[in-house]
Amino acid sequence: MKTILWIALLLPFACYAEDEVYSLIIKDHRFQPAEINVPAGKKVKLLVENQDATPEEFESHSLNREKIIAAKSKATIYVGPLAPGRYTFEGEFNSKTAQGVIIAQ
C-alpha cells in the first residue's frame, strides 16, 4: 500500500518533464530508423510504435532498458542522459531482424 501511495505521489512529476522526443517504428520486425542520433548528456524520450500484429520487447543492456510493446500500439521509453557512444538495442522477440543503435554525441 505504501508503495502505491508513494508512486501516486511521484506521478505528477512525470508529467512536467519536457524532453526531446524521438520516434521509432517497428514494422515487419525491424526498427525504422535503425539508427538514431541523440544529444549526449541529455535525457530523451523514445516514442516507439509497434505496427506489427505481434508483440515485441524493446531491450538494451547497454541502455539498461526493457519494455514490452503490444501489437499495434505505442510505448514511451525514457533514455539517458547518456555519455557519448554507441548503444545497441534489439527487439528480443525477433532479434534476428529487429536491431538498432542509438548514437549519443
Place this chain on the structure above:
Amino acid sequence: MLATAIIIFREVLEAALIIGILAAATRTISGSRRWMVAGVVVGLVGSAIVAASTDVIGELANGIGQELFNAIVLGIAIVMLAWHNIWMSAHGAALAADAKAMGSNIKDGRSECSALFVIVGLAVLREGSESVLFLYGIAASEGSGQSAMLLGGIVGVVAGIVVGYGIYAGLLRLPVRWFFNATGMLVLLLAASMASQAAHYLIQADLLPSLAAPLWDSSAILSEQSVTGKLLHTLIGYESHPAGMQLVFYVAALLMIGIGMRLVGTRQGDASNKK
C-alpha cells in the same frame, strides 16, 4: 528453435529459482507445498490475463503503466519475502529442531503459507506473462518453423524447471546447521535484487533519477545475456550496466531486511535462554 528455447529459459529461470529456494526453505512447514502449487496455478492464469491486457496496462498513466505495474508487483514480492525471512528467523530454532520431521506444528504457519502463495504467484505472473506474449507472437506469425519454435519453448520451460529443482535439491543436501542461514541469505539477496529491479522500472518510467547511468560497465567481464550472468542476475541482482539508484535500493533492502531478521532472531534467542 535454440533461440526460442533460450528466451523462454531466461524467463522461466527466475521464477524457477525463486520457487526452488522457497520450497527448500519451507520444506518442514506443513501445507507449504500445496500453497506453492496453488501460487503457480494462479500465477499462470494471471500471466495469461496480464499478457492479454498488455496494451491496456501499457497505456495507463501516460504510457508508463507497464513500469508501474512491474514496480508494484516487485514491491509486494519484496514485502512478502522480507516478512517470510523475518518469520523464519523468529521460528528458526523451532524449525531446526524438527527439521527432520515433515510437518511441524507452528502456530502461525498459515500466514507464512499465504505469504508463500503470494510470492510464488507474483514470480510466475511476472515471468510468465512475457513468455505467453512471446509464444503468442510465434503462434500468430505466418510462416514455417512454428512447431520447431514451440518445441524450443517447451525445451526452455523444462530446462528452467531443472535448474530450479537443482538448487532445491542442492539446498536440501546442506547440513541442518547451515541450512537456515543459507536459505535465509539466498532469500535476502533475492529480495534485494528485486528492489534493484523495481528501481530500474521506476527510472525507466522517469519517476526516479538514475543518479549515475551506468554506475559501471562490466559487460566485457560478464554479459547479462550469458547463463552465468542471468543466474547471478536472479540470485544476487548482478547487472552489467546498473544505475546508481539501483544500488541504493539494493543496499537499503539488504540493510532493512537484514536488521529486521537480526532483531527478531536475537529477541527469540533471549526468550529461549530465559527458559
